[in-house]
Amino acid sequence: MLDLELQHNSQNKKLQIESFYKNRTVLVTGHTGFKGSWLCLMLQMAGAKVIGYALPPQEKENLFELAHVGDGMVSVEGDIRDFPHLREVFEQYQPEIVFHLAAQPIVRESYRDPVGTYETNVMGTVNVLECVRMTSSVRSVLNVTTDKVYENREWNWGYREIDPLDGYDPYSNSKSCSELVTHSYKKSFLDEMGIAVSTARAGNVIGGGDFAKDRIIPDCVRAALAGADIILRNPYAVRPFQHVLEPLGAYLLIAATQMENPQKQGYYNVGPEDADCVTVGELATCFCESWQDGVSWKNVCEDGPHEATFLKLDCSKIKCELGWKPRWNIKTAVEKTVAWSKAYASGADVRACMEAQIREFM
Numbered sequence: 001m002l003d004l005e006l007q008h009n010s011q012n013k014k015l016q017i018e019s020f021y022k023n024r025t026v027l028v029t030g031h032t033g034f035k036g037s038w039l040c041l042m043l044q045m046a047g048a049k050v051i052g053y054a055l056p057p058q059e060k061e062n063l064f065e066l067a068h069v070g071d072g073m074v075s076v077e078g079d080i081r082d083f084p085h086l087r088e089v090f091e092q093y094q095p096e097i098v099f100h101l102a103a104q105p106i107v108r109e110s111y112r113d114p115v116g117t118y119e120t121n122v123m124g125t126v127n128v129l130e131c132v133r134m135t136s137s138v139r140s141v142l143n144v145t146t147d148k149v150y151e152n153r154e155w156n157w158g159y160r161e162i163d164p165l166d167g168y169d170p171y172s173n174s175k176s177c178s179e180l181v182t183h184s185y186k187k188s189f190l191d192e193m194g195i196a197v198s199t200a201r202a203g204n205v206i207g208g209g210d211f212a213k214d215r216i217i218p219d220c221v222r223a224a225l226a227g228a229d230i231i232l233r234n235p236y237a238v239r240p241f242q243h244v245l246e247p248l249g250a251y252l253l254i255a256a257t258q259m260e261n262p263q264k265q266g267y268y269n270v271g272p273e274d275a276d277c278v279t280v281g282e283l284a285t286c287f288c289e290s291w292q293d294g295v296s297w298k299n300v301c302e303d304g305p306h307e308a309t310f311l312k313l314d315c316s317k318i319k320c321e322l323g324w325k326p327r328w329n330i331k332t333a334v335e336k337t338v339a340w341s342k343a344y345a346s347g348a349d350v351r352a353c354m355e356a357q358i359r360e361f362m
Contacts, residue, residue, distance in 0.1 A: 022046060026048045029052075029053050029102035038248055042249075063209030067209065069351075082127075083130065095135070104117045114170040140195070145178055149175050185197070202271065220287045230287075241272065246328065276329050
């Protein structure tokens with residue numbers, strides 16, 4: 001049972017995740033990924049009937065299989081670019097709530113395969129929303145995008161939801177397009193159908209079980225386990241790092257709130273407090289202090305593809321509208337990530353570790 005209270009400021013009442021999501025049918029695209037695995041476990045603990053739709057995990061080491069997330073849900077292997085198959089799943093299971101997480105999420109991969117990135121992130125979103133439009137059971141939809149959807153001007157204050165969208169690289173730009181697709185479907189079809197729709201623009205997430213390439217914390221963990229130096233290609237870049245449970249808690253809050261009060265649907269930034277928007281180097285230092293064992297990092301300048309240097313989110317809207325706020329600071333987020341990683345390295349039960357962290361966070 002989870003006892004996180006969902007605060008509705010406008011109605012002055014509270015909901016518990018366990019009571020709201022219990023026995024509701026929830027469809028999650030991208031459920032075999034890092035964030036999807038954590039979200040599905042949270043929903044299972046809340047008593048939801050979870051349906052997942054995603055490609056099978058691409059890596060031998062992956063959180064979905066390590067934590068046996070599929071044991072407590074219906075896991076359907078499929079590609080969101082395959083509209084007929086996705087439509088069959090919607091029709092068969094009749095979800096009430098949809099979380100759209102499926103994406104090609106890596107900036108550098110988007111440079112290597114821009115066409116595949118756009119196909120997945122743009123047409124995949126079209127396919128999901130078209131299935132929503134054709135499924136009468138759906139009442140609440142959340143499209144998860146990214147903090148990188150904004151036109152990055154390298155300024156030193158947080159981007160707001162009213163700032164222009166225009167990601168630079170193919171990944172960021174494709175997620176900007178996904179936002180525009182969502183806005184169009186909302187205005188053209190879903191509003192008049194009474195389906196509440198929001199997008200969530202989350203910052204960089206860290207947490208146990210992320211094995212992705214070209215991400216700072218997974219690179220740190222791999223180096224620490226190998227007894228090697230951590231290599232940083234841009235230690236001065238500022239990012240809104242946060243533990244993965246922070247945005248996932250916000251996603252659950254948004255989907256639940258807008259279902260009860262459609263006036264709360266919209267576009268929400270989800271990120272850490274200003275004090276926790278740190279440089280990559282500061283994050284790596286925090287990791288080394290938490291891991292100990294003499295782990296250290298070094299700066300290796302790399303002539304790689306363009307990536308933004310400074311990125312911060314203004315989260316005033318979700319705080320004011322929904323009463324959300326971050327629960328763990330960056331130090332705690334890193335400590336929880338290290339605890340999971342060491343549990344995994346020692347052969348411990350990683351699902352039990354995740355469940356304990358979810359309960360503590362909630």
